[in-house]
Amino acid sequence: MGDIQMIIQAVGMVFSPLNIAMIFGGLVLGMIVGCIPGLSVTLGIILLLPLTYSFPSADTAIIALLAVYVGGMYGGSISAITLNTPGTNSAIATTFDGYPLAKQGKVKKALDTSLFASTFGGLFSAVLLLVCASFITKLVANFASVEYFSMAILGISLIAGVSGDSLPKGVLSGLLGILIASIGMDAITGVTRFSFGLDTLKFGVDMLPAMIALIALTQVVQKLRDFVVSHGKLDDANKIDNEGLTLKEMKAITPACTRSSAIASILGAMPGVGGGVAQFMCYNECRRASKHPEMFGKGSLEGIAAAESSNNAVVGSAMIPLLTLGIPGDGVTALLLGAFILHGIQPGPTMFTKQGVIAYSIILGCLVANLFLYPIGMLLTRAVAKIIQVRYTYLAPVIIMFCFAGAFAATGNTKELVLVAAILVFSYVLVVLDISSTPLMLGMILADIMEMNFVTSMMSYDRDYLIFFKRPISCVILILTVILVISMIRINKKVEALNKAQLEEMQKEHEETGKPSEEPREKGTDWAGLEKLDEAAEKPVESPADKPK
Numbered sequence: 007m008g009d010i011q012m013i014i015q016a017v018g019m020v021f022s023p024l025n026i027a028m029i030f031g032g033l034v035l036g037m038i039v040g041c042i043p044g045l046s047v048t049l050g051i052i053l054l055l056p057l058t059y060s061f062p063s064a065d066t067a068i069i070a071l072l073a074v075y076v077g078g079m080y081g082g083s084i085s086a087i088t089l090n091t092p093g094t095n096s097a098i099a100t101t102f103d104g105y106p107l108a109k110q111g112k113v114k115k116a117l118d119t120s121l122f123a124s125t126f127g128g129l130f131s132a133v134l135l136l137v138c139a140s141f142i143t144k145l146v147a148n149f150a151s152v153e154y155f156s157m158a159i160l161g162i163s164l165i166a167g168v169s170g171d172s173l174p175k176g177v178l179s180g181l182l183g184i185l186i187a188s189i190g191m192d193a194i195t196g197v198t199r200f201s202f203g204l205d206t207l208k209f210g211v212d213m214l215p216a217m218i219a220l221i222a223l224t225q226v227v228q229k230l231r232d233f234v235v236s237h238g239k240l241d242d243a244n245k246i247d248n249e250g251l252t253l254k255e256m257k258a259i260t261p262a263c264t265r266s267s268a269i270a271s272i273l274g275a276m277p278g279v280g281g282g283v284a285q286f287m288c289y290n291e292c293r294r295a296s297k298h299p300e301m302f303g304k305g306s307l308e309g310i311a312a313a314e315s316s317n318n319a320v321v322g323s324a325m326i327p328l329l330t331l332g333i334p335g336d337g338v339t340a341l342l343l344g345a346f347i348l349h350g351i352q353p354g355p356t357m358f359t360k361q362g363v364i365a366y367s368i369i370l371g372c373l374v375a376n377l378f379l380y381p382i383g384m385l386l387t388r389a390v391a392k393i394i395q396v397r398y399t400y401l402a403p404v405i406i407m408f409c410f411a412g413a414f415a416a417t418g419n420t421k422e423l424v425l426v427a428a429i430l431v432f433s434y435v436l437v438v439l440d441i442s443s444t445p446l447m448l449g450m451i452l453a454d455i456m457e458m459n460f461v462t463s464m465m466s467y468d469r470d471y472l473i474f475f476k477r478p479i480s481c482v483i484l485i486l487t488v489i490l491v492i493s494m495i496r497i498n499k500k501v502e503a504l505n506k507a508q509l510e511e512m513q514k515e516h517e518e519t520g521k522p523s524e525e526p527r528e529k530g531t532d533w534a535g536l537e538k539l540d541e542a543a544e545k546p547v548e549s550p551a552d553k554p555k
Contacts, residue, residue, distance in 0.1 A: 153479050188457075
């Protein structure tokens with residue numbers, strides 16, 4: 007069957023009433039979880055994942071999860087603009103201009119700019135995914151076990167390389183994930199490994215309960231901790247006015263959207279980059295190319311457009327390595343890779359030949375989700391923004407209940423609940439040690455692929471360990487792995503420099519107001535320090551009407 011015929015069949019599947027309903031529901035859920043600080047797109051996917059077992063087809067399940075991904079990337083900007091607190095990591099750069107514009111009383115204009123840019127970036131990368139996916143698949147159609155092992159190394163090493171501020175900690179986390187994945191019965195020899203005689207560990211650690219504990223429950227615990235430390239003090243959302251984005255302003259920010267979408271699509275297609283890195287690179291590039299760079303950081307529409315078009319452009323481009331190579335492009339697509347496997351879909355070069363219709367239905371589903379994002383955002387943004395005012399003490403128990411129910415539904419075994427609790431304790435220890443759980447999770451997902459292809463390669467080539475360097479494609483992949491890891495380290499340093507420059511600029515502006523600095527300045531690139539600087543910078547320009555009576 008040719009590509010055109012598969013696309014035609016996929017169109018009929020995507021536009022079925024059930025899939026359209028799933029896209030709408032997924033977008034709304036994504037906007038909600040992305041909007042609430044402390045939650046994330048990954049949490050929304052994990053909450054929905056157990057429910058997808060009841061869906062009639064695998065494509066419906068993946069399309070629904072992708073809609074959550076698309077909606078969540080936009081939803082993170084809502085709290086970034088109204089509360090100066092990014093709902094997701096990919097919305098940090100949105101606060102640079104979104105919150106200052108909101109403080110000027112132009113909340114609606116800031117939200118409309120974010121929505122327009124998010125839709126633009128998402129559609130740009132979705133079209134790119136549709137055009138390039140099949141072509142890339144044909145290029146790697148001759149991959150064997152040796153190349154698959156090298157690709158798995160590429161995925162794990164790149165993700166570990168950009169996970170957090172410490173490369174050694176990222177590598178350690180990835181190795182811990184591989185170790186956890188090796189618990190249980192070996193699929194090749196049948197030998198039980200690292201079970202310590204416990205029946206709970208005899209068959210290994212199931213992927214879904216581990217994801218729930220590592221991502222969702224850990225985030226809830228962290229948010230509850232912050233809620234207690236702050237004594238329940240939460241900022242109020244700004245009142246949304248009625249002055250939206252004009253057509254003239256849309257045209258003015260289109261070049262910034264195009265530039266950011268193109269850069270982010272390239273970065274997002276590189277496994278391990280994700281929206282966190284892309285937003286800073288695109289924001290800096292748009293600021294450099296802008297006719298009014300002095301307005302950046304003070305409520306520039308171009309700044310909001312650069313940040314939001316970049317993180318949404320990553321959604322489609324991050325799916326390129328996932329669908330064509332079986333390697334997740336970022337942490338969220340790592341969860342999607344787990345969902346693919348759980349639903350019997352094997353992404354990679356053979357997907358477009360063995361499951362081509364499903365592959366194209368997923369791609370078109372991503373395109374349609376981005377297309378529907380704009381009208382849904384226009385209708386529901388005001389209502390979703392009110393959700394962030396709900397006390398977290400009411401919200402957290404509901405999330406915890408869903409998480410444990412999802413873990414139980416995965417296997418129907420109460421032992422999974424004990425396992426989830428144990429992994430949660432372990433995950434929180436990693437948080438205390440400032441070790442990211444993203445490479446750990448990816449290590450768990452890719453460990454089986456690595457092991458199976460490594461053993462197959464050794465059996466096929468009589469234990470020739472140099473075969474990975476003797477085969478040209480595998481050797482190129484390993485060399486590319488080293489090059490990209492070094493590049494990601496440099497990008498991280500550049501992002502750190504951009505953050506430092508932003509902090510220094512805020513410090514300079516603060517000093518120009520004539521008010522002495524009473525607070526010690528935070529060092530590094532953490533968000534807490536940036537938030538303190540924002541709060542300090544706002545105080546001198548408050549009007550009498552803004553001061554508490």
